[in-house]
Amino acid sequence: MYALKRFHRAVVAIVLGASLTAPAMASDRELLNSSYDIARELFSAINPEFQEWWQAEHGESIAVQQSHGGSSAQARSILQGLRADVVTYNQVTDVQVLADAGLVDEDWQEQFDNNASPYYSTTAFLVREGNPKGIENWDDLARDDVSLVFPNPKTSGNARYTYLAAWGFAEEAFDGDEEQVHDFMRTFLRNVAVFDTGGRGATTSFIERGIGDVLISFESEVNNIRGEYGEDDYEVIVPPISILAEFPVAVVQTNAERNGNDDLARGYLDYLYTEEGQRLLAGFNYRVHHEAVVEEFADQFPETELMRVEDIVGSWEEAMDAHFSGGALLDQLQRR
Amino acid sequence: MQRIGDAPAVRRLLVFLAVALSALFLLLPLVAIFAQAFAQGIGVFWANVNNHYTLAAISLTLFVTVLTIPMCLVFGVALAWLVTRFSFPGRRILQTLIDIPFAVSPVVAGLIYLLLYGRNGWLGGWLDTHDIQLMFAWPGILMVTIFVTCPFVARELIPLMQAQGSREEEAAVTLGAPGWTIFRRVTLPNIRWALLYGVILTNARAVGEFGAVSVVSGAIRGQTNTLPLHLEQLYQDYNTVGAFASASLLALIALLTLAAKASMEWRAARREVHA
């Protein structure tokens, strides 16, 4: 009997605890932003600023909730009923999935500037102190004495950019000679020491396990990693030619209307384009468009030629079909 | 009284082997977790634990676990009683069906719930029009947690109850005892340790489940993030200390469960001495 009573009390305490930690002011409107897994600190910094900005502009106090995960898994959740108002992803294809399902407007890429990509980045290299292997460009990565770390293009959007950048480089270097491009890609892929499923796993392999000579990831990421793990121990190499990585945003129209957040959702994404928003983004090593901010951070981002996915393979859809789907080029290049 | 393996040499050898291997295989990872959690001192550890999102994750995880255990307990006892005390067609099939959760990988387990109750699912459409949100809210997390943990109690009880046989209960029936009394007085004392192990495993797995929960949770920070999901998020953020601080909390919950078991054993032993 005594034990039962205690059990009851425990449940009550826990239920109370859970309800106390729920959002304190139910009257505030709440916006849910579904984002990719490594953007938590970025949006933790942006959200309070946006709340103030919205308060100043509209005199309304609001709250922003965050959900993070792998970009595809996040889109899947929304397809299956997660009521997110806006998405801020690192994969165009994952927003397109939502558009195809009718949750996001067909013309979402026209609704905001720069293809609805308020910030962008590129693929860059992180090498160990002093760059002992002398890595400067993509052809260095297909040398026999170099070992690479980047995640599996099948599970990581980040790695799909890496793969396509290498492909685009090879196409240019070999003037589109198919056989030479395939040979280059085969060697490039064979040089990978570990295929982690996500970017974070690859970082751990490279930094904490000491595997590989080069870590390949978004420029923003390799800069953040260097900041996190030691400016002196690692160097960032931005190759003279690389790929444009867009970070698309969209309003999930169906959900925003249902939640009565249409204006708020648009306001949130607009804020990312304002000078303050762009400055916050640049602070996390993302490249931005706002001229004043671009000038301010010019030292941070070396000039480099950025290829577009569309120029390399036509479109994301074609990239998925021809390269990444089951049995396509990536599988063929890795076959033994 | 003499027992097998009582010779001091045998005993010392076996204890040494068990302790040495466990230390290498189980204790070392635990030490590594705590070492990482406290790598930047106790202050940073505490700051990571005593934070709004971590506390919300802890309370959600405990809430789901506390609701999961009684469900699994009732089901496990009923099923074990059914398959070990009666013989009926389809018994082996039923006994095998309860192992489905072990045979399904956790991510797939989450996915099948999503395919059924999600917006595009068979039942999900109806739920959506009636504005009932099961997935991406705590009920969904509870549902998959029950799915993943429900075999444990039954699985602990079945081999034991089979080995014991039903003679004692049958004797009680011939003496005219009613069903509930038989269960409480005859069966329960015989199975209580297995039952306890079942609960401990259920608890451990419910607290630590990641794969299935990650699919149905929606991972809204402070709302539907369980402790394992929160931990993963911190790890993605390069907050290794924060991630391992959460991991050490999960390990701590496991250790506390065991402490509870030890105190129950101790009380039971004392009661036997008094009786």
Place this chain on the structure above:
Amino acid sequence: MSTRSLSIGIGSTPKRVLPGFGLSLGISLTFVSLVLLLPLTGLVGQLADLSLAQYWAIISDGRVVASYIVTIGAAAVAAIVNAAFGLLLAWVLVRYEFPGKRLLDALMDLPFALPTAVAGITLATLYSSNGWMGRLLEPLGLQVAYTWVGIALAMAFTSIPFVVRTVQPVLEDMPVEVDEAALTLGASDGTAFRRVILPHLWPALVTGTGLAFVRSLGEFGAIIFIAGNMPYETEITSLMIFVRLQEYDYAGASAIASVILFVSLALLLAINIWQGRFIKRLHGGRG
């Protein structure tokens, strides 16, 4: 075989002396239908979208087949190691008193309590070439991280509680008289253990090992960090499923998952049937 067990089932119906058949049957069936079978219809629904030829093409793809071999091989090694290690631990925990016993007992559940990803990251940290263990093992020529040994290690770690916690209650329940009888007959420790204790433990040990094996087949989080995931060499089947999910290919994911599901259920059914017979023999024909 099935007709025999069926006839026994029907034959024994009138002899049902214990109460609670209706209640326990009701609870069990309701639960099994709602919690286990209903959601599985989702999986079946996905599979129904595939033609047989498509299904076969998905599950017999060269890279997927290579992953079956890696997964099953490593899981078998992990299960065998765990059978021995788990039996030893259960025995020591039940039969002996020694300092630190409570802590050892508590440690057994650790693998379940840790989210599998933490286990994976921690094991990879310990066993990679610059980790505490890796530094000791690598000079001996044993590379653990990023090889199938690492996969087996992660599997063994996550499934050890199954063996220990299944054997433990049966061992605790074993009366002293069993030991005494065996020893007064003049048997040595080894013989007595083999002839008297082990037969009694068989059902629990086999169940525990079987569960450990099955759990290892489906494990993802703990393995992925230590496996290295090289195509055809260290890719596990769960990763193949995960990849399909990332591509929104639910049907493909379900197809590969169904292979693991069938193998696991067949194995567990075999164990259950064998166990029923074994117990019947042990109890002299009574179930």
